[in-house]
Amino acid sequence: MDCSFIKLYLELLDRGQLNKELEEGIKSHIDYCKECSQELEEIREINNLFNEIQLPSLPMDFTSRVMGRIREDSTSPEKNIWQEFSKWGVSFVAAGLIMFLLNFVSFDFNIVTLTITEKNPDIINKVFEYAPSNILNRGFEQIEEIIENIGDRR
Amino acid sequence: MDLEERIHSIQRGDISQFEWIVEEYKNKIFSLAxxxxxxxxxxxxxxxxxxxxxxxxxxxxxGQSSFSTWLYRVAKNQCIDWTRRNKKRMENTFLEEGQWDFKDLDIGPEERAIRKEKNQLLYEALESLPEKYRTPLMLFHFQNLSYGEIAEVLDLPSKTVATHLYRGKKLLREKLISKGRGDMLWTALL
Known part of the structure; x- marks a missing residue:
């Protein structure tokens, strides 16, 4: 075992949380490795400090205060929308898919091809592709405007 | 009633079961906070x-993780949010005099003062650590979580947790020595 590996497990050695095999391996390494032995000492010093740390105590009525606030704030936990969604998710996806297909397969499906011939023999083909009928109507209005403009220029 | 049943009960709207949760975990969450x-x-x-x-x-x-892992994850995130919101206030905060729950009630004023100084130094040194070292150290020492449990709470591999704890403790020692203004005070504190 090399030192960089040993150092990561010194903490657990101090806590007695290593399995027997690893504990014996690390202990025998520490017996001859000054650097790791020093590391263990330093860890123990800090751990002693942590063990002595003192905390102010919570007031006796802390739990009832928390419960009081919860009762004031809300009557029930928030619903987990994702959890709710997951119950209905498949149905939503199926409904969405059907609507999407209907949108493109039904009578609303239109391809309008407009061919505009100018003075030159060049032909400009513009393809407008609109699915919902209201957008299609707007498209027709634009086409009419373009045709009128061409007529004016002539 | 076991923990799982209590949680299901709370999820079904039985608020009284949450009181048991508060009672069970309040000291651990408080020590983290x-x-x-x-x-x-x-x-x-x-x-x-x-x-x-x-x-x-x-x-x-x-139930994808244990309840305590989920609880500590929520607590840790809220503590970090709190620190971000109160960064300025924290710069000038010293440990308050308050009621200290010293385990040994017979200690005299001198010993009490030394212990308070140790607490002060340790908390200040912890505060000055980068977040990635500070949280694993607090979870390890204040919550007594294992490497595996910390790894779950922080969503990190266990080996990274071990590395962060090792480096964090090294850095903590350096900070303590510099905050103790040299080895003399440091030696006196240990």
Whole structure:
């Protein structure tokens, strides 16, 4: 075992949380490795400090205060929308898919091809592709405007 | 009633079971909150906020991890949010005099003063650590979590947790020595 590996497990050695095999391996390494032995000492010093740390105590009525606030704030936990969604998710996806297909397969499906011939023999083909009928109507209005403009220029 | 049944009961709307949760975990959450706030009143408020959030989000606990892992994850996130919101205030905060729950009640004023100084130094040194070292150290020492449990709470591999604990402790020692203004005070404290 090399030192960089040993150092990561010194903490657990101090806590007695290593399995027997690893504990014996690390202990025998520490017996001859000054650097790791020093590391263990330093860890123990800090751990002693942590063990002595003192905390102010919570007031006796802390739990009832928390419960009081919860009762004031809300009557029930928030619903987990994702959890709710997951119950209905498949149905939503199926409904969405059907609507999407209907949108493109039904009578609303239109391809309008407009061919505009100018003075030159060049032909400009513009393809407008609109699915919902209201957008299609707007498209027709634009086409009419373009045709009128061409007529004016002539 | 076991923990799982209690949680299901809360999720079905039985608020009284949450009281048991608060009673069971309040000291651990408070010690974590105190590590971030260094003030018992602020830590109490923060602990309350954490429990209120836990209750509100109890339905998002689906048992993918253990309840305590989920609880510590929520608590840790709220503590970090609190620190970000109160960064300026924290710069000038010292440990308050407050009521200290010293285990040995027979200690005299001198010993009490030394212990207070140790607490002060340790909390200040912890506060000055980068977040990635500070949180694993607090979870390891204040919550007594294992490497594996910390790894779950922080969503990190166990080996990374071991590395962060090792480096964090090294850095903590350096900070303690510099805060103790040299080895003399450091030696006196240990």
């Amino acid at each position: 105190y590590g971030y706030t260094k003030d018992s009143y602020l830590a109490q408020d923060l602990t309350q906020d954490i429990f209120v959030r836990l209750y509100k989000n109890i339905n998002s606990f689906q």
